[in-house]
Amino acid sequence: MVEDEVTSEETREDDYALDDRVVTSVLMAIATGDGDRVRTLLEPLHAADIADLLEQIDHGPRRDFILLVPDLVDGEVLSEITDSVREDLLDFLPREALSQAVNDLDSDDVVDLVEYLDEEQQQQVLDVLAGPERLAVEQALSYPEESAGRLMQREVVIAPEHWNVGQAIDHLRAHEDLPEQFYHVILVDPRLKPVAYVSLGRLLGSRREARLAEITEDSFRTFRVDQDEGDIAYAFNQYHLISAPVVDDNDRLVGVITIDDAMIVLDEEAEEDILRLAGVGEGTLSDRVVETTRRRFPWLAVNLVTAILASMVISLFDEAIAGLVALAVLMPIVASMGGNAGTQSLTVAVRAIATKDLTGANVWRVIRREVLVGLVNGVIFAVVMGVVGVIWFGSPMLGVVIAVAMVINLVVAGLAGTVIPVVLERIGVDPALASGAFVTTVTDVVGFFAFLGLASVILL
Amino acid sequence: MVEDEVTSEETREDDYALDDRVVTSVLMAIATGDGDRVRTLLEPLHAADIADLLEQIDHGPRRDFILLVPDLVDGEVLSEITDSVREDLLDFLPREALSQAVNDLDSDDVVDLVEYLDEEQQQQVLDVLAGPERLAVEQALSYPEESAGRLMQREVVIAPEHWNVGQAIDHLRAHEDLPEQFYHVILVDPRLKPVAYVSLGRLLGSRREARLAEITEDSFRTFRVDQDEGDIAYAFNQYHLISAPVVDDNDRLVGVITIDDAMIVLDEEAEEDILRLAGVGEGTLSDRVVETTRRRFPWLAVNLVTAILASMVISLFDEAIAGLVALAVLMPIVASMGGNAGTQSLTVAVRAIATKDLTGANVWRVIRREVLVGLVNGVIFAVVMGVVGVIWFGSPMLGVVIAVAMVINLVVAGLAGTVIPVVLERIGVDPALASGAFVTTVTDVVGFFAFLGLASVILL
Numbered sequence A, B: 001m002v003e004d005e006v007t008s009e010e011t012r013e014d015d016y017a018l019d020d021r022v023v024t025s026v027l028m029a030i031a032t033g034d035g036d037r038v039r040t041l042l043e044p045l046h047a048a049d050i051a052d053l054l055e056q057i058d059h060g061p062r063r064d065f066i067l068l069v070p071d072l073v074d075g076e077v078l079s080e081i082t083d084s085v086r087e088d089l090l091d092f093l094p095r096e097a098l099s100q101a102v103n104d105l106d107s108d109d110v111v112d113l114v115e116y117l118d119e120e121q122q123q124q125v126l127d128v129l130a131g132p133e134r135l136a137v138e139q140a141l142s143y144p145e146e147s148a149g150r151l152m153q154r155e156v157v158i159a160p161e162h163w164n165v166g167q168a169i170d171h172l173r174a175h176e177d178l179p180e181q182f183y184h185v186i187l188v189d190p191r192l193k194p195v196a197y198v199s200l201g202r203l204l205g206s207r208r209e210a211r212l213a214e215i216t217e218d219s220f221r222t223f224r225v226d227q228d229e230g231d232i233a234y235a236f237n238q239y240h241l242i243s244a245p246v247v248d249d250n251d252r253l254v255g256v257i258t259i260d261d262a263m264i265v266l267d268e269e270a271e272e273d274i275l276r277l278a279g280v281g282e283g284t285l286s287d288r289v290v291e292t293t294r295r296r297f298p299w300l301a302v303n304l305v306t307a308i309l310a311s312m313v314i315s316l317f318d319e320a321i322a323g324l325v326a327l328a329v330l331m332p333i334v335a336s337m338g339g340n341a342g343t344q345s346l347t348v349a350v351r352a353i354a355t356k357d358l359t360g361a362n363v364w365r366v367i368r369r370e371v372l373v374g375l376v377n378g379v380i381f382a383v384v385m386g387v388v389g390v391i392w393f394g395s396p397m398l399g400v401v402i403a404v405a406m407v408i409n410l411v412v413a414g415l416a417g418t419v420i421p422v423v424l425e426r427i428g429v430d431p432a433l434a435s436g437a438f439v440t441t442v443t444d445v446v447g448f449f450a451f452l453g454l455a456s457v458i459l460l
Helices: A006-013 A020-031 A035-042 A047-056 A059-068 A075-080 A085-091 A095-103 A107-114 A121-130 A129-143 A165-174 A200-205 A229-239 A259-276 A288-316 A318-323 A325-356 A363-393 A398-425 A431-459 B007-013 B019-029 B033-042 B047-056 B061-068 B075-080 B083-092 B095-103 B107-114 B119-128 B132-139 B164-176 B200-205 B231-237 B259-277 B289-316 B318-323 B325-352 B361-395 B398-424 B431-459
Strands: A156-162 A184-189 A196-200 A245-246 A253-258 B158-162 B186-188 B193-197 B244-248 B251-260
Touching: A020 A035, A020 A047, A020 A059, A020 A245, A035 A059, A035 B075, A047 A075, A047 A085, A047 B231, A059 A085, A075 A095, A075 A107, A085 A121, A085 B061, A085 B132, A085 B398, A095 A121, A107 A121, A107 A129, A121 A129, A156 A165, A165 A200, A165 B200, A184 A200, A184 A253, A184 B061, A196 A200, A196 A245, A200 B164, A200 B200, A229 A259, A229 B164, A253 A259, A253 B244, A259 A325, A259 A431, A259 B007, A259 B259, A259 B325, A288 A318, A288 A431, A288 B325, A288 B361, A318 A325, A318 A431, A318 B083, A318 B325, A325 A363, A325 A398, A325 A431, A325 B259, A325 B289, A325 B318, A325 B325, A363 B047, A398 A431, B019 B033, B019 B047, B019 B061, B033 B061, B047 B075, B047 B083, B061 B083, B075 B095, B075 B107, B083 B119, B083 B325, B095 B119, B119 B132, B158 B164, B158 B361, B186 B200, B186 B251, B193 B244, B231 B244, B231 B259, B251 B259, B259 B325, B259 B431, B289 B318, B289 B431, B325 B361, B325 B398, B325 B431, B361 B398
Parallel strands: A156 A184, B158 B186
Antiparallel strands: A184 A196, A245 A253, B186 B193, B244 B251
16 A cells, blocks of 8 residues: 555656655554565665665664564675664664674675774674684784775685686686675786786686786786775776785785775765865764764864954954944955855865875965965955945945955965965875864954954054 | 986885876976986876876976877876866877877777867867767767766677576677776677676686576666766765666667776765865866966855845944944854854755765754754853853853854754755755855854844843
């Protein structure tokens, strides 16, 4: 009877997002304890979509879901889900269901799953793992967070350099347990150092007698096991890699990273930059009020300090304001325009630093450009505001004061918006995280000081 | 003599970014007209790095570079480079070098290269293309911008459903002209409708007698040729796809999209969101002053209007300010805190909309959460500012006024920061582009009105 709520035709419009009506139907089925209905509704969904569903619903229904259909929370769903919701799930998931779930996964997926859990929950998962699997996971966890060692899969497909195509194919066919995903056969020397790779397409398209060494790909490039995953994702995107071997300090092959994992990292890094630029930290929509409040608090606290600084500048000129209230009315405009222009410059700079497009080679050119852009836009808006000032308050000199202050602040905004992120990067502070506060402080202080200072000198 | 400037050991530290010293050395070589030296320096670099170099150097040296070593600007470099710099290059590149460059490329790369050129330059490239290649490019250009049709490669590897592994491998081996990249053999029915696919790894690991239909992958999913590339990139990331067939309106196979292209799109979409949130539009670091100024102007103009609106609110209370200048000193704090809290909420909302995590199913829960977070942080900062107000100006009632205004504004910020992007999305406006202006207007107006209004009623 409710079946026709969700027809394939209707969901066609936007066929990746989990449909609202599916979520509503699942919630209804959970409320009535109808496990079969939940199963029917989720049957066509990908594990990633089930994970999204569990993220979107509330804590209460989520618990009821697990108690009703524990087996639907399989390994794939668990590894797709966001950290905070996973912690929530693990609190309720019966040991048996958990064991089933994690023993289905490849070791690198189990690593994804447990690496950010607290120690107790991590132990809870490791305890249900089979022996060799557990060893593999523990070894991966011994590599630094966000390193190649955590990202790579340990299953590799290798061949000696001197083999030909026929030998490689026969070897693959005899291999019981090929990795689920692999795109290259890695050629290694006798010391297990990767020296080249052959794409599977090339392997399939070549004569059996062709030597592997003759059909290798130019794109070959290896990563060190302790290398940062962000740098690796960047390299995958920059050089259009599909998979790449990972080596230890002795240049021995220890694993392979594939593009789908690199793509997830690239997406996470961009997400992180966006959220950091807005002072939001690393939260997700599924976090609860307390966590979210705590995450956003520090940035608001920093902003309060900078706002008080700006207010102190204003208070230097309280007599001027008492004498001419128009100054209080107009002063936020100068500060606000500076803040916005500064945010524009700093966002471009932060992003260019992240994509390695802003370097020592072009930093002076970029600074010069940003200052010039600030100057040109400053002059345009100065003329506009000068005219507004004259019309609104009937004082040509007030118009001149706001115009000059506007030019000064927009030039400073362009300068600060570029220099501050570059300097933060040089001294090892994440520019996405810290630039905003500094740049706004500069544009607020300079804006108020220039406008009120000029006004005191010229008008009073 | 300058050779030792750039040793492999020194560049090891950060081996993806183009090294500053390489850029400097190349610039020196260009200045002295030493083409051989340029060649030596660029020899170890990937086309993507040469493209980055040409983006980082100035217009003048870039022109000299092309005149000195036109053959180094090959097809790959041209397709890697950002649009504005490409236009610049095409102005100087000799016809012969251009012809050489583009005829080396696959048709989908030529599409990338020409799709955003102006008509004259587009014609210039099409003119040097060989006949069939040119036809393929023109057909791709007939699909909408940013659609699957533009993104896909037209070369596909197919097999009938009833074949076995041996037949497929023999067919591949006999095939003269396999695509450079392919990861699946697509199974098609007699009407050329794709029905499943087999990964190359699976093909290589199976017995020759195994039927293809028995070793297909669950991840199979097709896209329509007019589908938006952003949605496709999202699906690749969400469902961990490696390649996917593209079909026309009759469900006939017309091409295939691979993950490396999807990864580039995903990266571009995130970049676009970051820049739009900051009101920067689509510029790059290589744009010149005039273009950059023009791109940033509209957002600053919108901000000027909202700032003037806020000023008008202030001017409603000019008598109150004249009576108590402390109001002018403190009012920016309330507005600034609201603006920041609003930006936090809207960034989370915009990003969640982009990743399809914020939907009709959880929008009310998210709004409730944001309002509560605003309330909690509002109360905390209200207490802090109340105390600051009392200490600074010795007036307990002023402390109360700023505290109450702070709570009101932070709650409104949470509400506006979530509701505005959601509504914009519903009415078909890009929330990343427009939310900022609306939310800041709300928090400025509410901030000034609440603080000054309460002050007028209570203090005067």
